[in-house]
Amino acid sequence: MSETDERRLAWYRRMLLIRVFEDKVQQLFMSGRIEGTTHLCQGQEAVSVGAIAAMGPQDVQTNTYRGHGEALALGMTPEVAMAELMGRSTGGSKGLGGSMHLIDTARGNIGANAIVGAGLPIAVGAAMAFKLRREPRVALTFVGDGATNIGTFHESLNMAAVWQAPVVFIVVNNLYGEYSPVRMTTPIDDLARRAEPYAMPGVIVDGQDVEAVHAATWEAVARARSGAGPSLLEMKTYRYRGHSRSDPAKYRPDGELEAWKARDPLVVLGTRLADEGLLPLEAQAALEADVTAEVEAAVARAESAPYLSMEEARRHVYAG
Amino acid sequence: MSETDERRLAWYRRMLLIRVFEDKVQQLFMSGRIEGTTHLCQGQEAVSVGAIAAMGPQDVQTNTYRGHGEALALGMTPEVAMAELMGRSTGGSKGLGGSMHLIDTARGNIGANAIVGAGLPIAVGAAMAFKLRREPRVALTFVGDGATNIGTFHESLNMAAVWQAPVVFIVVNNLYGEYSPVRMTTPIDDLARRAEPYAMPGVIVDGQDVEAVHAATWEAVARARSGAGPSLLEMKTYRYRGHSRSDPAKYRPDGELEAWKARDPLVVLGTRLADEGLLPLEAQAALEADVTAEVEAAVARAESAPYLSMEEARRHVYAG
């Protein structure tokens, strides 16, 4: 099998892992087995996996409260992720962060932020650290459509452009803020246009197609690494679930969800892989069973892990 | 004389008043007769006068610490303005605001802000009050080139566009922030481009020509009043003095100041008025003497006015 095809198979598996993981998280929160709230990314898996696959081993990214997809795409194990969601000491942040903060420095995940827009300048800063040190590294940042309306979005793109920072802005346009469709809060539909006043490329990408996502991000990352400056990529996608645990998403027009599901990222790539004989439908089903078992095992292990004590937790407020 | 020509003569006089006023202010601060700092607008008079002349009697505007020109263009008397700069109780804000806060609600001047970018959302809010009450009124806001880099700029244009607020954003591009030329902090030269992601007209205007400023602003105001939404106007202009009292503006390239002075707004309109026989050069000199006497008298009266007592000042912290 070609290296490319091996990669495509790995993408399929990773997207499937995210899907199964998020479905499981949903169940755990809805049933109260985990308290609090969570922000799921089913439907957006191609964005997480395709974009992250374009990162080099030394590159980093920041994302948001809706960041489980990126965390898993970067290689955080379902167990470590699940443990974090359960607040256990075996979680990525030892359970102190929670569902909105899957952080994993070793794999380049330097921040999942619960404040809209706050991850952007952090990515610009990381990129500037690389640039100043002459390291050929790139920073990515994932941000929602709604986040493009807050000041830090503008400030970050502006600084990145002035300084020609090696950063890629990935706008995950899933059509909604919390309960607001894009056009209720934003005067344009194509958020790629937001790149224009920064003299920065703004590219619309099919966020349902992991290969398209990968190709576009690859180009933007290469551009950044070469010193040619930042780019903005608008990923057109959709979140299947409501904004957060408590949101049934009744504000969506009839049929919208179904229309997007017809172009589900797993179906888009899965159909190709099946057609090419690389991963027949039965193999896909088997894979799903595999992944489900993996996630169930992760849940079991995570749930049996301890919590930090108060004293241990307090040790992470300061360096010491 | 045609009404138009009368208006043009009035503009000339108003620009001259601002010039003479600012020169006087400069002298008062440099000599220590007024303490503290001031931000002068010599060179930018056409922007203040031309744009403000396009306002209707019920319209309002916000501006900045560099707002003496707008205040005088709106009809604040030199005495009231000077008294404010001197901290006297006869000043527009009873002396409590000072040089950065010439506010004059009766004439539609609802704010001069010392925080970069803070005047923009206020203008959007005023415009939304008008829109909600179905009043055919418009809000303008003056903001510097450097201010287009701060988050509130983006947030304000975005809200204005989404809500189709009757507001006109006037970017006074005088080529510098404090000591930073535009391209040190901004990735583009033409700030009119900043309108693009809001699907809003962005127009480049010759800020040295009061008639051009007036025409462009008139159109934007009419558009806003008609319900067609906000616009951004970029006024290309130049400040002759440094950023503030203490800045000798050594960062400017040789010859730049002189080049701009060749297109001084008083020269641009003055030449036309002289050529057309409306205001011969001798008349211009006589007018300058007049205006100088007016400003000197204003200084004298302002300087003899009392200060508020502490008790009086404290009454303005709350409504009561």
Next chain:
Amino acid sequence: MSTLAELPGRMAADAVVMTYREAVTAAMDDALAADPAVLLLGEDVANEGGVFKTNAGLAEKYGERVINTPICENGFTGVALGMAVMGMRPIVEFMFADFLPSAGDALVNQLPKYRFMSGGQLAVPVTIRAISGGGGRFGTQHSATGESWFMAQPGMRVAAAGTPAAAYELLRAAILADDPVIVHEHKLLYVRKGPVRRGAVAAIGKASIERAGTDVTIVATLLMVERALQAAETLAAEGIDAEVIDLRWVHPLDLETVAASVGRTGRLIVAEEQWHDAGWGATLISRLAMAGVAMAVPPRNVSLPDETLIAYPPLLEDAILPSAERIAAAARASIRA
């Protein structure tokens, strides 16, 4: 809303029982009905009754006076200021108090200073509703109360509602005030019920004695009012009679009510869901100390533990947030000191 019969204890004749959430909605509803200048704006405020469902029915009833904003706290707070100086009386919802710092400039340099720097030409009748508090398992960036963040700033007033009645009355007072007011609501209190007199308006700067007592004074805000009342029940069983004061306003502070109470009890506990330092509890204790108000024993605080952030694990969060037990323990220690 429930009938009078459901209410435990005394209740004014014209009061009705409703939840804290309903009280918030009712206050806005009544204000919107009374004055066409009143507006409500914020993120998703007009969608599905808002994220915390505090605005149920308002968008349907008041149409364009309930305004969804883009996500831009500093910007839309500035917009409210602009509306206010042009004669409107906007209410601004902050979905989480944690986002108040995002509007830091508007809240520190604009709203409270605008009247002053215009020499009294301009009024800023803006109400900020901050949905605050921990206990939701939301982690360290979504659990703040922020009551004390802007309390030092002259020109601003800051309130915090501990009961449904307070929620209603404080909001009405804030909306009627010609100056900016921040009103804090606690998200864990939304489901609590209590008597509310519709039409009542809180007096600015006036605290409310929620339980009279003679042995120790407990001053609290928000969720801590409820916990202080619970503590008082526990203490009563032990023969300790605690007075519980819902401070209601952290700026201006009702020093008089607190000093009078401490004058009677000789003992003071402040119970707050924030850190001690630079808080209203410290402010109160300092003012009483400077005024030379005599106490039998040193005052005590029940606050978020020093140098600790709100952690995500439920057990840790519960241990960090002041509990009724910690309040009772402090009162007990005060009595036995």
Next chain:
Amino acid sequence: MSTLAELPGRMAADAVVMTYREAVTAAMDDALAADPAVLLLGEDVANEGGVFKTNAGLAEKYGERVINTPICENGFTGVALGMAVMGMRPIVEFMFADFLPSAGDALVNQLPKYRFMSGGQLAVPVTIRAISGGGGRFGTQHSATGESWFMAQPGMRVAAAGTPAAAYELLRAAILADDPVIVHEHKLLYVRKGPVRRGAVAAIGKASIERAGTDVTIVATLLMVERALQAAETLAAEGIDAEVIDLRWVHPLDLETVAASVGRTGRLIVAEEQWHDAGWGATLISRLAMAGVAMAVPPRNVSLPDETLIAYPPLLEDAILPSAERIAAAARASIRA
């Protein structure tokens, strides 16, 4: 800088006399020289030595490590965080402390919480330099000190420099710390001279006794340290021996040094250029009261007057800012009470 001979009073052998401004520059210069990870960023920091000329020569010496930013406080503070977690040690200049609220989110929700919510994976060695204080006739939006704004927030440390030595040592300590630190400088102090030991690093959380005395303790920060020392001279002529403490850190607070001093003098005055409420003065008084530190008379504060904003007229501004006379008067009243 001057020679040793110019110095009034004692001075360590290795100290040199320099202005407070030179001390700030020297601290950054030495830190930039010592560690290539140190950066300086902010508005116009690389132009003409910065607006307050605190960065003279640094851009020339350190090139691209001194970075002019666009005007966007929240954004560039976030950038500093990103640089820090990737191994740099940025210093961020805030041209006026009044702009700190513009970066409210970065300063409340990001810098101090980032380490914690990553479970200790990430360090945030960011230094914020806030140029603060009134007296410049800059009006109500450009005269804040802001020392207490972020002091309550665990994860953040906050310092304020009252002398050239403090300016140098606190900045060095902040830059070396693996956590975020805000260091306040006072714009009226830039021209003041004093001995500075290059290479010295302040101990985090340690106050400095600037004048030993036995009769009354005056705790001050920033410009108030100078004024407290002036007040002490006046008082000395009257036979009152005041101890003057430059608090240096408002978070963490050096309760120990203050309590020990008050233990000796029995009398406490806090002198601060901010309002009492929610300030470090209130915090200190509250902590001492709760600790039961005995005082001969109630503590007193000399702060910005309640419910008053900084006004533009020079006479009013001077009357609003605490003066040496008011500090002396408070000390006198404390003695005679």
